[in-house]
Amino acid sequence: MIKTSLVIVEDHVLISNAFSELIGKFENYTVLYECANGKQLVKKFEEKNNIPLLVLLDVNMPEMNGFETALWLKEHHPEVLVLVISLHEDEQTVVQMIKNGCRGYISKQTTSIDLKLALDAMTERKMYYPDWVSSILSSNLSKESTNQLVQPALVFSFREKEFLKLCITDMTYKKMSEVMFCSPRTVESYRDSLFVKLNLCSRTGLAVYAVKNGFE
Known part of the structure; x- marks a missing residue:
């Protein structure tokens, strides 16, 4: 089994x-290492062998x-999924971490069952927002007529623009990865990011x- x-x-x-x-007790997951x-x-x-699929990130x-780490990952390793695990549940922190590229958010006080649920959702659907996070995002959208949360998402990186241009062609994702000089997994991360x-x-x-x- 590949973990x-x-x-x-x-x-x-x-x-x-x-x-x-x-x-470590979850059947489908393995922790490569821990960082402070x-x-x-x-x-x-x-080191390439040190790059995981998921990063569990404190604030x-x-x-x-x-905040800085999430931005660095977004810029240099967009294929890596970031799940925030923090005691900070205030609106400003949640919204800013998601703006910085995090695809999931849970509290450090979460149960083992909810942690497993979050990891499964991140692996299968590339994101996980529990109800309390969804409420914060909904409130943020409602309060700001200029929609500060959405505006940054519509600013495309150079690589995302390159990917959008290739979407118009008949290239497969594998061929796109060759043209963009990156892995198929990285191309898929650009696709998933643009879907969102x-x-x-x-x-x-x-x-x-x-x-x-x-x-075009």
């Missing part, structure tokens, strides 16, 4: 070890905190959007 690899980035050793031990902050994670990522950490940003669910939808918005 889903993950890394824990948490500055409190006891908490990090506790999560690692708990996840984002700076250590960046150093670890210099408050020394040297390189969760544009509220679409198919390549045809992406192609239509690309044509209508001048990405």
Whole structure:
């Protein structure tokens, strides 16, 4: 059985070890290593075999905190899924972490059952927002007529623009990865990110959007 690899980035050793031990009991998951902050994670990522599918990320950490780490991952490893595990449940923190590219958010006070549910959702659907997070996002959208949460999502990175242009062609995703000089998994991460940003669910939808918005 191929297990889903993950890394824990948490500055409190006891908490990090506790999560690692708990996840180690889940049949389909394996913890590659633990880091005390984002700076250590960046150093670890210099070795290809150290790059996981999932990163469990704390918010408050020394040297390189969760906000900075999430942005770094979004820019350099968009294929890596980020699940926030934090005691901070305030609207500002939740919204900013999601703006910075995190695809899931749970409390450190979560149960083992809910943690497993979150990990499964991240693996299968690429995101996990429990009801309390969905309420925060809904409230944020309602309060801000300029929709600060959505606006950053509509600012495309260079690689996302490149991917949208290729969506108009008849290239397979594998061929796209060759043209973009990256792995098929990374191409899929661009696709999934754009699905979320544009509220679409198919390549045809992406192609239509690309044509209508001048990405040819």
